[in-house]
Amino acid sequence: MNWITPMEPINCNTVKEDSEYIHEIKWDGIRGLVYLLNGQLNIYTKKGNTRTVFYPELDVIYDEFKSNDIILDGEIIVLDKNGIPSFYNSLVRESVKSIKNLKYYQDNYPINYIVFDILKYRDELLTNYPLQQRRQLLEQLLSSLVNKNNIIYLSEIYTDGKELFEKMKQKNMEGIVSKKINSMYLQGKQHDAWFKTKFTKRMLCIIGGVIWKYGEANSLILGIKANEDKKINYIGKASLGLKGSDLKLLKEYRDKLIQEECPFSESSIKCLNTKENELTWISPLITCWISYLELSNDGHLRHPKILGFTSLPAEEANGKVLTD
Template sequence: MNWIPPMEPVSIPGVKQGPGYIHEIKWDGIRGMIYLQSGSMKVYTKKGNERTDFYPELNILETSLGEKDMVLDGEIVVQDNRGYPSFHNILVRETVKNKRNLEYYLRNYPVKYMLFDILMYNGRQLTRTALQERKDILEEAAAPVIQNSNTVFLSRVFENGNELYGNMKLENMEGIVSKKLNSYYLPGKKHEEWFKTKFTKKMLCVIGGIQWKDKLPNSLLMGIRAGAGTKLFYMGKASLGLKGQDLQLLRQYRDELVQRECPFEPDGITDIDMTGTELTWTVPAITCWVGFLELSNDGHFRHPKILGFTNLPLDEADGKVLTD
């Protein structure tokens, strides 16, 4: 089967309303594209990276639906101890690169699959079929696995977007997605068919590095505790929000803070722009609140802002997202 670029919702500040829209929960996970053909299954991320062997829980799709050719679209999530989707937990699971460690992650970070679209069914391309019809086809096609699995679920559809938005805010979820019922499945974000409305978020992070410019801190590199490991998962860098007194304190205690070893996991820190700056790694001892708009596909902050340093312990920087 040829690769079908995933359709992505466009961010907007308010909830789309009207009889032509349906609304769904914005699941806090990673996109999972399922390709079933000739009795075999492949699992891909939004960027097209194959991850089949690392999500054996999804083999139930092949077992239940493998006799039919289809392309499914949904979100892979890992729940926290409250039963809510946790972006931190799915990041921990997604970083698994060695199958020798897989049993640990299967026990401690089991995944669920929230199914919300079907792009091909038994040779019929559905990307130019209206969403409402695709939903009807999906419900029928996925029935065997939905009825016999506690891993795969159909994403529920709601008619009242404002009500859903309010409920998701109370539940500290990520937001909602609003879709036109007559929308085709179009690649990327160059459309006016799907929209996402998300909450203002903040996360407790650990400072693991400082970029210096003219002997003053220019930006902070931030991370969260990455599962059972001792390293931090890199979340991004920010300078917005740093106050004059913060800059002076970091400068004053530079010698005590700096260390040779990088405190971050090696994945994800290769794209740091070093133009005109000096980078030093720091002892992971300082926590701070970071506000952000949303998380990118690779789990990094978009539009982060330092909200303030804290005296909270490192263990609380576990990737939990709070909404304002």
């Protein structure tokens, strides 16, 4: 198999308005590439990790095309209870490592696959075809499959990017992707054809630890309480935005807040890097608002900024995302 590195949209602060662009919803999930080659179906992540056995719902693609080679590009998403794609839920589903637990995750974290591109069909590699042509073929090939199940969906196309952007903001979605209608499928980010415009996000977090440097609070260790487990899930650390009054408060109440037991789940905290600075765990009772750009593929905050401490209870820090 010749692996095709997925094409990735480039960050852009403003929505592209030229008529040469079409626009799609940016789905908050896991990039998923489906390779059906020589009668064998395989599912890969953006980095090329094989996840075939953990998404049996996508076997319907094999049932539809069987001996016809096809490579699809799309997003695997899991909805929350409000019907909004939840990146956290997608990560939970993606974290499955054992087949014996798969039924539980299928029942509690059911997936949808949003298809937005086709890279190969039968003997024809399509990456050098313009997007408009690839899209026409994709719609033709997937129409039957989309109509007869509730798992596979075709990403909708919009012509008014600004209108779509505002609608997605109101729905608390991640953002939009704008693509040149005649663009070829170019691997990675070495292009000027696909752009993503995203919202600043805000999340209520629990402070479960503090990294100290030269006797002063340097970073807050943050988590959320996303289930009934007593432990909280680590989602990152933040230092930007700490005010002098916050530093004074943490230093003044340090001895009262410290606890020996780590409040984070073992699996979520194992990647924490303190850079050899002093780390103390604190009672997971204090909450703060954090703004951030997006969540990484491992569920950690990217470019987090501390907006301020709150009096809200830790139980409300459940991973809900607000957009600004």
